[in-house]
Structure formats: C-alpha cells, structure tokens
Amino acid sequence: MKYSFLSLCIFLSFQGFSQKNNVTSSVDINFFSGNIARHNDNITHLIKGHPNGFILAWNKQVSGKKAWHRVYNYPEYGFSVGTQNFNNTELGESYGVFAHYNFYFLNKRLIFRFAQGVSYATNPYDINFNPKNNAFGSHLLSGTYIMLNYSKAKLVGPVGIQLGLTLLHLSNASIKSPNTSINTLAFNVGLSTNISESFNKKEEVNELIDRSIGYGFIFKTGINQSDVVGSDQFPFYIFSVFTEKRLSTNSTLMLGLDYFNSKFLKEYIYYQSIAYPENNIEPNLDYKRIGVYFGHELLFGRFSIQTQLGYYVYAPFDFEGPIYNRIGFKQYLSKNIFTIISLKSHAAKAEALEVGIGIRL
Secondary structure, three states, X not given: OHHHHHHHHHHHHHHHHHOOOOOOEEEEEEEEEEEEOOOOHHHHHHOOOOOEEEEEEEXXXXXXXXXXXXXXXXXXXXXXXXXXXXXXXXXXXXXXXXXXXXXXXOOOXXXXXXXXXXXXXXXOOEOOOEOOOOOOOOOEEEEEEEEEEEEEEEEEOOEEEEEXXXXXXXXXXXXXXXXXXXXXXEEEEEXXXXXXXXXXXXXXXXXXXXXXEEEEEEEEEEEEOOOOOOOOOEEEEEEEEEEEEEEXXXXXXXXXXXXXXXXXXXXXHHHHHHHOHHHOOOOOOOOOEEEEEEEEEEEEOOEEEEEEEEEEEEOOOOOOOOEEEEEEEEEEOOOOXXXXXXXXXXXXXXXXXXXXXXXXX
C-alpha cells in the first residue's frame, strides 16, 4: 500500500506541473475506513470488522456558460471508481463506478460530492454457500456515496490534501431478495491535484424561463421481488400523470397521480393468505394501487434530481403503509421528452428501481 501511495504522489506532482495555469480539471484519491451502520436489526450479525477502501475520481469544472452554473457556484462533474473491503467473509468486497457532482462552499475549502452508480458485490446471498448475507441477494447493486471534505489545495507544490467523511450505500432495490442493504460511514483522507483555482468565469448569460404550468405523462417499468427469499421476480408497470410549475432556474414543483400494477404484490398477497390464515387475507384481493404525490425537481440544465412524497388513495392490501417516497434522476432528450430512473421506497425500505420515459405537454 505504501508503494502505491508514493507512486500516486509522484503521478499527482507530474500532473500538476504539466498543466497550464488555467486548470479546469483535477484528479483526487481518497482512502477511507469506517463502520457499517446498524440501520436494521436484521444485519446485526454482519457488523464486524471495519470496511476500508479507496475512491479515485476525475473532475471537470463546468464552463460557466449556463445560468445554472452560476446558481450552483460553478460546480464540477466527473466520474469515480471505488472499492470497498468489508473485512467480513459474508459480505466480501464491492467494486463500483459512479458519476458525480462536486459543490463548493467556504471559498472552495469545503467540498460536497454526490455520486450515483453501479457496484459489483463479490459474495451475495446464497442459500447453500452464503446464507448469512441477508444484506444483498445479487452481485449487481445500485451504489451511492456522499462525501464531505475539507480541502487544502497546493499544500506541497501542486498536491493538495482532503479530509472528511463518506457515507456509502449499497442496495439492489429489491430486484432480488434479500435486500436489507449496507450503509458504511467512514473517515477519509486523500490527495488531489489543483482544484481549478484559476478558472475564468465566462460572460453571464440570462436565460428565459418558462414559468407556465405544464402537464405530462410518464410510463415506468422494471422487475422486483417480495421480501420472501426464494420467491419469483415479476415485472411492474407504472402510469403517471403530472402537472408542474417552474419556479426558478434550478427549481420546479410538481403534483402527480400514480397507477401501480405490481405483479410481485399479487403473489405476495396469495402467500400471506396461505402462510398466515389468522390474518384473514383474501387470496384474490386486488393488488393494484393508486397514489397521489407532491414533488420537487432540482435542475442542472437538462439533467435534474427529483424527490417525491406520495400517499396511496387506493390500496386494498396494506403493503408497508400508506406513504411512499422517491428519489430519481431525469435526463431531458429534448424540450418535452425525457427519460427517468427512480428508486421508490417506503421510508428507508426500497420497493423498486423504476426506469421510464415521459412527455411534457
């Protein structure tokens, strides 16, 4: 490890001296070590050892040509790769690739990073060979991490240092059971190249904002599975209508209606009626649901982050309560056509990873 660290220092030094004064990209690496958070009592037996690993990132500052660049104080976008050794025979290791944004505060001394990607777990649940891993039931997982760093640029020549905290989350969004998920809270320390301190801001451009009330339709689908380990995977279909109101360069409010056709729930209701007859559940109870939601969209040009809070107005079977929530990512293909990927949950319990397409009229 110490030889790798020394090689990285030499690499960063070479990169720093070879770049021009107007630096608009950077590379950083952070090493972390921490603990698994006990967010669920069912994973208590998995909390042993101290997970550690590293995250290597490439960052590029926005050009400054768009209005939202100014609103977010000229952030960076980039890609990162990371590995995590759980130091736990049941959990094994994970390897991930991510896309991220860096946001700066306190004269670029404080950096907040939000990253989303996919991870590969080396040792998921297996009924015969790894029955104790109830955290995730598949190799392929959704990976998220947030990092808050104090940064000191050019501490030694062109090389800076970063210190902070990282939260890493791994889950397969109930695509395959079990899916209790893992959250790692860690302390990190790292090195970086120059952090674009010589960036020249472009001439500000005032953009026209359409503040009219719009409406549209969304279709989303995917596959998921109930919490019953060994049950089958089923497709689901979601049809939504919404209305929205643009408030500013970076903010939109929305109100919508969801129709859920979740085939896994049909099997789950039948299972509950047979396994727990004392609950008097009808085996043919309607599994379809209708919900209303209120949401917010945080805009970054054609890309946005959505958060929604919903309530089932029709749900004959009570599955995880009457309230649901979403976080999602939307990419506009044109002014009125967009794709979306979102995670639907009940509080912290994931139900489905939704992928869809929508139209705004």
